[in-house]
Amino acid sequence: xxxxxxxxxxxxxxxxxxxxxxxxxxxxxxxxxxxxxxxxxxxxxxxxxxxxxxxxxxxxxxxxxxxxxxxxxxxxxxxxxxxxxxxxxxxxxxxxxxxxxxxxxxxxxxxxxxxxxxxxxxxxxxxxxxxxxxxx
Amino acid sequence: xxxxxxxxxxxxxxxxxxxxxxxxxxxxxxxxxxxxxxxxxxxxxxxxxxxxxxxxxxxxxxxxxxxxxxxxxxxxxxxxxxxxxxxxxxxxxxxxxxxxxxxxxxxxxxxxxxxxxxxxxxxxxxxxxxxxxxxxxxxxxxxxxxxxxxxxxxxxxxxxxxxxxxxxxxxxxxxxxxxxxxxxxx
Numbered sequence: 001x002x003x004x005x006x007x008x009x010x011x012x013x014x015x016x017x018x019x020x021x022x023x024x025x026x027x028x029x030x031x032x033x034x035x036x037x038x039x040x041x042x043x044x045x046x047x048x049x050x051x052x053x054x055x056x057x058x059x060x061x062x063x064x065x066x067x068x069x070x071x072x073x074x075x076x077x078x079x080x081x082x083x084x085x086x087x088x089x090x091x092x093x094x095x096x097x098x099x100x101x102x103x104x105x106x107x108x109x110x111x112x113x114x115x116x117x118x119x120x121x122x123x124x125x126x127x128x129x130x131x132x133x134x135x136x
Numbered sequence: 137x138x139x140x141x142x143x144x145x146x147x148x149x150x151x152x153x154x155x156x157x158x159x160x161x162x163x164x165x166x167x168x169x170x171x172x173x174x175x176x177x178x179x180x181x182x183x184x185x186x187x188x189x190x191x192x193x194x195x196x197x198x199x200x201x202x203x204x205x206x207x208x209x210x211x212x213x214x215x216x217x218x219x220x221x222x223x224x225x226x227x228x229x230x231x232x233x234x235x236x237x238x239x240x241x242x243x244x245x246x247x248x249x250x251x252x253x254x255x256x257x258x259x260x261x262x263x264x265x266x267x268x269x270x271x272x273x274x275x276x277x278x279x280x281x282x283x284x285x286x287x288x289x290x291x292x293x294x295x296x297x298x299x300x301x302x303x304x305x306x307x308x309x310x311x312x313x314x315x316x317x318x319x320x321x322x
Contacts, residue, residue, distance in 0.1 A: 003245070004241075004245075006139065006245075006246070007245025007246050007248075008240050008241070008243060008245065008246070009142075009143065009146070009246070010142065010146065010246050011237075011240040011243055011246075012237060012240065013146040013147075013149065013150060015233055015236045015237055015240070016150055016153075016233065017149060017150065017153055018233075018236070019229045019230075019232060019233040019236075020150075020153040020154065020156075020157060021153070022228075022229055022232065023157065023225055023226070023229045024156070024157050026225045026228065026229075027218070027222045027225035027226070028157075028215070028218070029216070029218065029219070029220075030162070030215040030216070032162055032204070032207055032208070032211060032212075032215075033162065033165065033215055035204075036156065036165055036166070036169055036204065037157075039169060039200065040153050040156065040169075040172065043172065043173065043176050043192075043196070046176065046180075046188070046192070047176060047179060050179075050180055050183045050185045050188060051183060051246060052251070052253050053183070053185065053253065054183040054184060054185075054246065054247055055184075055247055055248075055249050055254065056246075056247030056248070056249065057247075058184055058247075058249075059184060060184045060185070060186045061184075061261075061262065061273070061274040061275055062186075062272055062273045062274070063266045063272035063273075063274070073249070074262050074274070075183070075184040075185065076253060076254055076258045077258065077261050077262065077265075077274040077275045077277075077278050078253075078257060078258055078261065078278060079185070079253075080185045080187055080188050080275045081275055081278045081279045081283055081286070082286075083185070083188050084187060084188055084191055084275070084279060085279075085286050085287065085289075085290045087188070087191050087192055087195050087196060088191070088195060088290055088294065089290055089293050089294070090196075091195050091196070091199055091200055091203070092293055092294045092296075092297035092298075093297065094200055094203060094204075095203050095297055095298075095301050096297045096300050096301055096304075098203055098204065098206075098207040099300065099301040099304040099305050100304060101207060101211060102207055102210045102211060102304070102305060102308060103304045103305070103308070105210065105211040105212075106308060106311065106312075111211055111212060112216050114219060114220070
């Protein structure tokens with residue numbers, strides 16, 4: 001029982017963090033906060049991959065030249081490579097998301113989702129009313 | 137000892153994440169997200185992924201924080217209090233989380249050298265890459281040689297995102313200045 005808890009502890013924390021990020025994305029109306037939630041989610045994914053690559057008693061996957069005989073146990077280099085790529089791509093998507101937020105703030109004067117929707121609805125009704133009744 | 141560091145760091149990360157959800161001052165949230173990235177970088181060192189650790193410290197804790205701070209400078213520093221009930225979101229999150237935790241019960245335990253992930257291509261990289269490619273750091277060999285196309289794709293993504301950001305933000309400063317002169321927005 002205790003062995004299972006310690007063996008899976010990392011994965012459970014990863015899932016808690018993942019759900020924290022997910023919650024931020026779906027429950028918070030502020031667009032900047034949503035991007036931050038997405039970041040939490042991402043970091044939890046990184047942790048999951050790196051946890052899977054770790055080996056008990058292993059060292060970083062760099063060839064040790066002064067090894068005094070015997071095989072060295074290395075951690076798996078593949079998850080590290082995948083996550084290196086993912087970190088950089090993650091920053092690129094964050095930058096794009098934040099730029100969208102800045103642009104939305106400029107167009108609507110707010111970053112709150114429900115206020116934006118309200119403004120959109122008002123614009124739509126204005127447009128249809130203007131087309132049907134008002135003739136300036 | 138390593139196990140203790142692992143448990144404490146991960147617990148810190150959970151506390152930081154929950155604080156980030158609860159705080160409404162976005163400046164504080166951004167600072168906490170920097171701390172969160174730094175904690176995860178420390179976690180990567182504990183898990184022997186040093187290359188990932190310094191990329192996360194430089195890119196996650198550094199560049200992301202700068203990007204978010206500049207966004208705050210162009211937008212707002214406060215989040216408005218929530219207007220709708222958050223229990224549906226909590227329900228969805230709890231159910232999803234419970235399903236995922238049920239899924240982990242079949243995962244190989246942490247640090248298990250017999251896990252399937254260590255059986256397929258990793259031994260080849262570890263044994264052959266030092267003399268097949270050259271650099272003593274296997275992560276470098278895999279990144280630049282065996283999986284070089286990934287890196288090419290990554291560069292494409294960054295290029296596209298850079299163009300997107302430039303298109304979106306073109307003229308924001310000019311329009312802001314014009315607005316200020318007209319006195320529309322202070």
